[in-house]
Amino acid sequence: MTANSRYKSRAPRSDYVGFATLPNQVHRKSVKKGFDFTLMVAGESGLGKSTLVNSLFLTDLHKDRKLLNAEERINQTVEITKHTVDIEEKGVKLKLTIVDTPGFGDAVNNSECWKPVTDYIDLQFEQYFRDESGLNRKNIQDNRVHCCLYFIPPFEHGLRPVDIEFMKALQDKVNVVPLISKADCLTPSEIKKLKERLREEIDKYGIKIYQFPDCDSDEDEEFKRQDKELKESSPFAVIGSNTVVEARGQRVRGRLYPWGIVEVENPSHCDFVKLRTMLIRTHMHDLKDITSDCHYENYRAQCIQTMTSKMNADKRVESPLPILPLSTPDVETEKLIKMKDEEVREENQQEVLHHRDADVNP
Numbered sequence: 001m002t003a004n005s006r007y008k009s010r011a012p013r014s015d016y017v018g019f020a021t022l023p024n025q026v027h028r029k030s031v032k033k034g035f036d037f038t039l040m041v042a043g044e045s046g047l048g049k050s051t052l053v054n055s056l057f058l059t060d061l062h063k064d065r066k067l068l069n070a071e072e073r074i075n076q077t078v079e080i081t082k083h084t085v086d087i088e089e090k091g092v093k094l095k096l097t098i099v100d101t102p103g104f105g106d107a108v109n110n111s112e113c114w115k116p117v118t119d120y121i122d123l124q125f126e127q128y129f130r131d132e133s134g135l136n137r138k139n140i141q142d143n144r145v146h147c148c149l150y151f152i153p154p155f156e157h158g159l160r161p162v163d164i165e166f167m168k169a170l171q172d173k174v175n176v177v178p179l180i181s182k183a184d185c186l187t188p189s190e191i192k193k194l195k196e197r198l199r200e201e202i203d204k205y206g207i208k209i210y211q212f213p214d215c216d217s218d219e220d221e222e223f224k225r226q227d228k229e230l231k232e233s234s235p236f237a238v239i240g241s242n243t244v245v246e247a248r249g250q251r252v253r254g255r256l257y258p259w260g261i262v263e264v265e266n267p268s269h270c271d272f273v274k275l276r277t278m279l280i281r282t283h284m285h286d287l288k289d290i291t292s293d294c295h296y297e298n299y300r301a302q303c304i305q306t307m308t309s310k311m312n313a314d315k316r317v318e319s320p321l322p323i324l325p326l327s328t329p330d331v332e333t334e335k336l337i338k339m340k341d342e343e344v345r346e347e348n349q350q351e352v353l354h355h356r357d358a359d360v361n362p
Contacts, residue, residue, distance in 0.1 A: 031091065031092055031093075034092075034093035034094065034095060035092070035093070035094050035095070036094070036095040036096075036097070036141075036142055037094060037095070037096055037097070037146055037147075037284060037287075037288070038097040038098075038099060038124075038142075038143060038144060038145050038146050038147075039053070039096070039097070039098055039099070039145075039146065039147050039148075039149065039279075040098075040099040040100075040101070040117075040121075040145045040147065040148040040149070040174065041053060041098065041099070041100055041101070041148075041149045041151070042101045042104055042117065042148055042149070042150050042151065042166065043101075043104065043150060043151025043152070043153075043181065044104060044151075044153070045102065047151040047153060047181040047182060048151075048181050048182055048239075048240045049100065049149075049151055049181075050100070051240035051241065051242060052149075052179075052181075052238055052240035052272075053098055053240075054240070054242050055240040055241060055242060055253065055264055055272065056275070056276055056279065056280070057085075057087060057096060059085055059087065059096075079101070079102055079116070080099060080100075080101060080116060080117070080120045081099070081100045081101075081102060082097060082098070082099050082100075083097070083098045083100070084096070084097045084098075085098075097143065099120070099145060101116075101117055104117070104166075113162065113166075114165060114166045114169040114170065117166075117169075117170065118169055118170060118173060120145075121144075121145050121170070121173045121174055122173070122299070124143045124144045124145060125144060125295075125296055125299040125300075126303075127143065128140065128142065128143070128144055128296065129299070129300055129303060144291055144292075144295075144296060145173075145174050145291070146174075146175065146284075146287045146288050146291045147174065147175045147177060147210070147279070147287045147291075148170060148174045148175065148176050148177065149177050149179055150163070150166065150167060150176055150177065150178050150179065151179050151181040152178055152179065152180055152181065152198065152235070153181065153182075154180055154181060154182050154183060154185045154186050154194070154237075155185070157194070157197065158194075158197045158198065158201050159198065159201045159202075159205070164201075164205050164207065167202075167207045167209065168205070168206075168207055171207060171208040171209070172208070172295065172298065173295055173299075174291070174295060175210040175287050175290055175291065175295075176207075176208075176209045176210060177209065177210050177234075177235075177236075177279075178198065178202070178209055178234075178235040179235060179236050179237075179238050179275070180194060180195070180198070180235055180236065180237040180238065181238065182239065183237035183238055183239050183270045183271070184239050184255060184257075184262045184269075184270070186237070191237045194237075195235060195237065198235050199234075199235075209234075209235075210287070210290075212227065212230060212231050212234075212278075212283070213283075213286055215227050226277070226282070227282075229274065230274055230277065230278050230282075233271050233274050236271035236272075236274060236275045236278075237270055237271050238270055238271055238272050238275055239255065239262060239264050239269065239270040239272055240264065240272070241253050241254055241255050241262075241264050243255065243256075245261055247261045247263055252264070252265065252266075253265060254266075
């Protein structure tokens with residue numbers, strides 16, 4: 001190879017500018033910064049919420065949890081507990097926050113048991129609004145709830161009043177994803193009937209759950225097929241397990257019964273893999289986008305509208321942001337402004353007189 005040919009092979013193409021590397025730059029910056037995701041789980045005790053979360057993210061978030069007896073659970077009110085864990089996979093860091101709601105639906109009277117949950121979601125919006133409107137906006141902690149997994153008992157024949165009330169209370173604040181818990185209690189035909197019944201009742205009562213976005217026309221056929229399967233499987237019938245058992249000569253996570261083994265990651269046994277695919281691999285970013293662009297923006301617009309109306313009424317009320325008085329110029333500043341106005345006025349008059357003299361004496 002001659003020097004000329006080496007020079008030609010190293011010369012940049014004439015139509016190459018370099019902005020095609022922008023996705024790589026964004027990728028490197030995002031990976032370096034890391035990602036955060038807040039997942040809320042709601043449903044009455046004993047439906048396997050903690051077990052499912054541990055199965056989804058291969059971690060143990062409740063090492064020191066104290067199990068309550070029946071008497072303690074009767075007296076327990078709806079509380080909010082938060083667990084945060086840092087997960088790393090192939091160099092990508094994820095700060096996962098799990099928000100649990102122990103005591104939800106366990107009381108005899110469950111009227112407005114959703115109130116602590118909605119208050120918590122609003123509190124995270126308010127804190128983000130304060131940080132976003134403050135002076136230091138570079139290191140804002142995003143603790144907004146991006147998704148709520150709502151567990152529906154498998155023993156019912158549809159939605160209970162508490163299920164309808166809860167999902168309608170949260171539908172405009174967070175992405176609600178309904179789940180059929182402990183699906184190994186039902187036969188495949190029973191699961192199919194329950195899913196159809198839940199879809200009908202969700203439409204009947206006007207409940208807005210998380211809607212999968214439509215695929216773009218340029219997506220490959222495999223992605224379109226996968227997206228169609230996810231949409232048809234909602235609400236997902238799931239099983240969780242942290243126990244490893246032997247099945248067909250392989251060690252898998254599942255549950256061992258006298259009549260056989262239920263495999264958590266077997267698509268023919270439950271929708272666990274589909275839920276994990278939707279939640280982590282394909283739609284996590286979409287859940288965050290809807291939270292930011294829809295739910296939070298609605299909250300933010302409402303706050304600004306309230307603040308504006310109160311300012312117009314000249315009333316001081318508590319709001320997510322302090323209402324600051326408009327600054328007024330001091331006496332010296334007003335004098336300088338008047339002097340400048342006089343100078344400009346005199347210059348304009350002299351220019352007009354000059355033009356008149358020029359017209360009279362050409």
